[in-house]
Amino acid sequence: MPLLEVKDLQVRVEEREILHGLSLTVNKGEVHAIMGPNGSGKSTLSHVIAGKPGYEVTGGQILFKGEDLLEMEPDERAAKGVFLAFQYPVEIPGVATMTFLRTALNAQRKARGESEYSTPNFLKKVREVAASLNIPQDMLRRGINVGFSGGEKKRNEVLQMALFEPSLCILDEMDSGLDIDALRVAADGVNALRSPDRAMVVITHYQRLLNYIVPDVVHVMSKGRVVKSGNKDLALELEASGYAQFEEA
């Protein structure tokens, strides 16, 4: 059974159709890249998979481990293993990052019927993960993403991904705003999570990221559909020739 199956998905936002019958199948252990021009609907797809309100699904379905994802609340999806690293992570002043991480992790574990982490075990785990991503401890004491640079926000997303150990990771433009060193650290963090039980969907505009996170499949999205799929060479081709050839379609 595929991990994720998006079938003929049609989505509207404020009466306007954004996704016009999008299909995508992702198996365990695979890394997929989605590329496509601005406004083609990449973030929309990631939001609909994560359960963001405000999108109207007018057709098609999304199955996750064979279950109807669209029937689930966002927190149920998270507990079942769906993780979205946001293109624009929000700032939440007054909610300490540590408190948030512990509340979220334990909420997911509780929903799965697992025991909650004790404080010392939790702290140990966060420290390890933070150290591997070069995230200083004092950042974790601040409000969620408050005063974080663009790159730090993205690294905080990868930190959460490593902590929650989801089975499907969707990374929406993880590379935007990262300098070359930060990109390598974040990509190493992502690669460390590659496993036969986990799949990744990497949304990006730049082939460069795919040198670090090498995909099994590359999809081109245009105007709310997947218009072409191929292997990693497709990304190089796009880098050379742009999206113009697909826009006509």
Add this chain to the structure above:
Amino acid sequence: MDVALVKPATERATRELFAAARDRLPGSGPVSEARQAAFDDFARRGLPYRRIEEWKYTDLRTLLREIAPLAAAPDQAALASAAKAVTAYVAGDAYKLVLVDGVFAPQLSDQTPETGVEVRALRDILENNDVAARADLLTTTAASDTMISLNTAMATDGIVIDVAENAKLTRPLHIVHIATQSSTAAFTRSLLRLANGAQATLVESFVAAEGAAAYQAHDSVVLWIGDDAGLQHVRLVEDARDAANISTAIVTVGAKATFNSLNLTSGAAVSRYQGFIKFSGEGSHADVNGVNLLNGRQHGDTTLVLDHAVPHCSSNEVFRAVLDDQAHSVFQGKIIVRPDAQKTDGRMMTRALLLSDGAEADNKPELEIFADDVSCGHGATIGALDESLLFYLRARGLSEKEAQALLIQAFVGEAIESVADDGLRDVVIGAAERWLAARG
């Protein structure tokens, strides 16, 4: 015509209330005279209602309708059920002073205060004829308010605390008001005097023992803060959800002194907290913060008057309301800057968070500025929880209620963070968490 016919009837009922309570009210001679004068004032004006400007959003004639009969002095059963409430609500190393149904309960209170503190029951002082002219304990000149008059007339007991010069208390003083009876009223009057250079923390809690319902808590506290002294003041109104709490604080701040105050109201069907804070010496600062956490049909009113009577003082007010269902929150903040009070800095910022369409927040800032070299300002916002923040938290596995709870805590945190002591701040956060937990 109707008014003329109705009013004497209410006034007669009110006078019967006082007559019935009379022999339970401590003090004679000048004390009785002060009570009588105060009662006459209340009986003549009656419960405040919407035509009285200061009470326009909190019409007690409709919300309270009448003053309940005086609660009986607590018996053994009352004290036993109060004891349970004390353990449920009082945490940490505070020095407890417990008032049960308006009467000091030494058996439930801590016995030996730290050196530098004298603690007495108001009743003992008023009844002790050797101590001359105790009527001044009941008089206040700070405000002409009918509910203060009623409190003066009816106060059965209270705590009188004196902190000696330069004494720096290490434990908070915690006055716990516990109601054990239903459909009755308790009236308390407490005083705290900080001599020059003294430092203290005063916590006041209002709670119900199990089963107490539809009662009224009427309280006044008079706080004197000496020169170079500092008071941290925390009030937690967690009364039963069908109770009423009408409270006043009258605060006088000396020179180079600090007053740091936080009122959190999460209980009572109808509540009013009015604080009259006056600077009487230069170079002082007051932080006067408030949090209303209300749902159902709760009505909570915080009304503050910051009186800058002298130059070179600063005050900062931060108020947060979180409102669900049909709850109604009122904030009225008046800053008075007297003609001599140059270099005054007065700020006021209120924010309301509406969790439902039926909730309502009224905000009335008033600046009365009679000096020219001052800096005063106020601001207000009102809004719902940010959907994108909620979604971020839910995408990480938090349920809708859990996500709301974190955002609500962050929202009220801006008012609570002025409580510098970690332990005390945790006590306040504990009260907020009880409200959040009760929402389910």
